[in-house]
Amino acid sequence: MKYNWNWGIFWQPAADGSGTWLHYLLVGVVWTLATALAAWVIALAVGSVIGVMRTTPNRWAVRFGNGYVELFRNVPLLVQMFLWFFVLPEVVPQALGDWIKQMPPPWSAYFPAVLCLGFYTAARVAEQVRAGIQSLPRGQMMAATAVGFTLAQAYRHVVLPQAYRIILPPLTSEFLNIIKNSSVALTIGLLELTARARSMQEFTFQVFEAFTAATILYLLLNIVIVFGMRWVEKRLAVPGLIAVGGAPQAGH
């Protein structure tokens, strides 16, 4: 292969004059993290509410939850990103739309990206919360109401503490996904890690160096999350709760 390897490129000044190319990519890591973490907060909050709604006895709540999950889960993320960024400001009242559009960059791309990723991942979290709750024996809920708990109390003190512990491993996967999915935000102009790697290869033509660096940075980021979540799992583990009857703990 006739390729001119140049690993020293990372110490050369970047095209935007802010520092070296390495610094340019590391700023991208910060934006990736800022986007993914903010979206994760939305995903956990909205996803939990929707997930619980789908297990309540109220038929309309169940329908609403199902509708939400199917809508956000079945439309490609790329399309959703486009809708949040380009279509939303056109369908809201014009004053609000103009205010959204006049937001200074990078915030004009950051907020739609966070909302899009948050609501998309919420659909997946909701599905897991529902599965977690339904994996519990029916007797748990029945016993809680039998001893006089209200429905809300039964969820708060009996059902949810167990359900969340069960779904921690798949939630870790969703956390990793949100980090990786944040790269879709490059389509609306957010200069996160992937966007910066692409822009670096455009300027320097050192395409393999740029994407190798991006790969390693994503890998490091996600390894940190995997170990962080393992620590959380260990911290919250209740002996005998999940491994009932000596069943092996589900991996992820």
Place this chain on the structure above:
Amino acid sequence: MRTFILPVVAALALAVAQPAAAQELTGTLKKIKDTGTITLGHRDTSIPFSYYDDKQQVVGYAMDICLRIVDAIKNELKLQKVDVKLNPVTSATRIPLMANGTIDLECGSTTNNLERQKQVAFTITHYVTANRYVAKKASKVDKLADLKGKTVVSTSGTTNLKWLTEENQKQNLGMNIVAAKDHAEAFLMVETGRAQAFFMDDILLYSLVANARNPGEWMIGSEAYTVEPYGIMLRREDPAFKKVVDNAVAQLYKSGQINPIYEKWFLKPVPPKGINLNVPMSPQFKKVVANPTDSGDPAAYQ
């Protein structure tokens, strides 16, 4: 290290071999002779340089020039026929595909600059464009200073964006600069009012305006900021192949055959929509036609 060893091995082989071996083909020419095929890399939406028309055929100004180059290669190698394979490329895949030998020529609208010449070679410039902006007539932007404190957009990873960033600091304009994913999206940002102006190669702006929903509401700035020469890309360190390609393009210019090709794509209606871009040859490109050059230095085109 391989790049060091190969020429040494080649030199040793030549020294040992018969004098006639000096005629032997190397690199891309040998590959074309052996396989009887050449692979052209093309773009999908780079109107009018290289794109799919309404019949899903790859057409364009750069494609026509490349086919002339293929003819010249065929004559040089004294082959009955050369099969032309087409391979779509994007801005992210063109370098790896060129380096690993998948494509032999990249026929599109790639800017030739000195930085990129460290990685690939360019043949003689086939178009000279300039950096300008497009804005809505209603927003009354007549000069750069009118954009002070406004939001402007360019496509990420372009030299236009780099220039804009530098100029913004130098002239202390305080513009908010946004990087869009591609030209269409950058244009959409101005159309929907997210940005006041889009800075890009003027030929692409003409094409975007011509294809816009309402071409009458747009204006393109009269001032040209930087010069961008477009070149057809080939592999580095393949002087024999580059010479054949360079000669073919130079011949195209010298014989005047470039004129009907230029007219076909820039002064007449082009597929898919039958829109006429109506962009006469710029003085900068006329200079290249008179004195063919493959320079990646913008100063050579002023």
